[in-house]
Amino acid sequence: MAVLVVFLLFLLAEPAISQLNDLDNNSNSFLRWFCGRTPPIHPSNFIKNRNSTLAELRRQLLTDGVFYATAQDLSAGDTVYAAAQCRNYLSTDECVACFDAGVSVLFRCVAGDSAYVVVDNCFIRYEDYADFYNNPNVVQDGVGTPFSPCGNTSASQPVTTFEDVVEGILTEIRDATPKASNNYVALTREITSSNETVYAIGQCVGSNKTACETCMNSAYSYLTNCLPTTDGRFFDMACFARYSNTAFFNGSQITDVTNILKGNSTKTIVAGTIAGVALLFFILGIWLLYRRRKKAKETEQANFKGAVNYNYKDLLLATNHFGEENILGKGGFGEVFKATLDDNSIVAVKKLQAEHVRVKEEFENEVKLISHVHHRNLLRLLGWSSEGSELLLVLEYMPNGSLDRFLWGSKRGTLDWNQRYEIIFGIARGLAHLHNEFHVKIIHRDIKSSNILLTDDFKPKIADFGLARFLPEDETHVVTNYAGTLGYTAPEYALRGLLSDKVDTYSFGVVILEIISGRRSTEVKSGLSSAAYLLEQAWQSYEKNIHMKFIDETLNLNQHEQEHVMKIIEIALLCTQTPPSKRPTMSEMVLMLQEGQSLGTRQLTRPTFVQNHDRRVNIVFSKNSSASNHVYKNKMELEADDREKSTCNG
Incomplete structure (x- = not known):
């Protein structure tokens, strides 16, 4: 308790802004902060839990070498989950100073149960749900991301050379960051013609490699659009990236990406094609076919915003050929199965009945829409499969089942x-x-x-x-x-x-x-x-x-x-x-x-009750309805079908 009081008193002081020694471009600017609009159930409990959670984050960041921390307080029903991340080029003192500055801003959020702040050198977020630990893109209150401010100064001549160098370093940042053990990469590149150095970093939140890869692809697209300006930043819930022609970290703090990117260089591919004239056209044909399929896959994947297009055979194996022992529930739309994927993660697979989705295009339009929906109280779509006549949705697995x-x-x-x-x-x-x-x-x-x-x-x-x-x-x-x-x-x-x-x-x-x-x-x-x-x-x-x-x-x-x-x-x-x-x-x-x-x-007035003496109801369709424009009787059970298993996963 004493530690918490000291922490709060410290934050009541004017916010301190971290400065790196001897670096020209480390202003540690506040890039964005957001206060949620959904009020907590019991505001006093929530604020108490929020403050204790932030204090625990600070305690963790005081440990040398700790740049990412999570904490939670579940007391009295008003849960608070929080995460904080510092850039890896900071010292412990600089990290904590940035954290304190960010928290002083978050304390202005007094009405909602969620908030985040993005600073050049750190990021802090709290919510009343834990889903964002594994999937940072789960948001509330319609938070608008991504965010990518570009600099105001254009590169000096030759612009083409500067753009080429920046695109090259951002390519390596994009490819290496999701593969790095700590999801962090810092690089520099010399521009000999103008005696300049380009500095760039990429850093992902948490350890979700798929979310990191998707976010870094977005960062690359946004930041290359900043060119030819001399600096740019990108922020999304899953990652942060930045480049500049002035130093914001020490040149000795760069990441060796040689082993990280080993085997991915296009030079390896080119070297393989020179194995012999007899194999040249064969290899080129295979490569072109691969590129075509990869490009189509990437385009499709972009449309589905991170949802994975699963291989039907993989899901068949994961559900033991949709065996009865894996059935979680049966409902009007089809059966739901428990599935164990290759990485031992457990998901739910909903096998849709063909008559409910008339054509594949309609099914894929549905998937495109719900793949964009992320909310703590909505079941998350992880992926889909639509090979042949089999239409499958891959969803979060809820071990507690249905209400x-x-x-x-x-x-x-x-x-x-x-x-x-x-x-x-x-x-x-x-x-x-x-x-x-x-x-x-x-x-x-x-x-x-x-x-x-x-x-x-x-x-x-x-x-x-x-x-x-x-x-x-x-x-x-x-x-x-x-x-x-x-x-x-x-x-x-x-x-x-x-x-x-x-x-x-x-x-x-x-x-x-x-x-x-x-x-x-x-x-x-x-x-x-x-x-x-x-x-x-x-x-x-x-x-x-x-x-x-x-x-x-x-x-x-x-x-x-x-x-x-x-x-x-x-x-x-x-x-x-x-x-x-x-x-x-x-x-x-x-x-x-x-x-x-x-x-x-x-x-209040007496509600309208649907009477069902003969267990039938009349359903009227207008002339504009897709059904025929007459009144007919359709036999429908008014009570739940007791023969159906409870739908334990959607």
């Missing part, structure tokens, strides 16, 4: 109220990101407990959003084919096919009631006025002010928690109001859940 297991399945009763509330809050944030924070409005259409997966620390991730359809930004609703699960589906969508983002709001409200009650949305229960489904039970409990009879009996709540749950029940009922205009948006829902606030002047 329904913890509500009425084998793990029933193991979630306390604080965990349930964080799950509710996380689902809301994920849906708000899909609706408002991504460049295309994505409506999930099938929010239900079996589509909510849980991490090791019970943080929610929404699955199957990549199989949704997309709402044009200039339309408030569309009429479309029904695609959802009755019991969770809004009346206007189930009965008339009217789709808007408020359909997800309705389903979210039902999921909240499931989380609070520990019962299925389609479960019939007697005990109030008559036998009723879950939504009716919730409304009757609200009307009679007997909320406690609705709450899961496995929850042992104190008085404060009981009052909190009652407010969340009111919020859930607000989500199920009709017409849809009376429901809040998911962004509004995030704010309402933040403090578990009451509805204020809003008046």
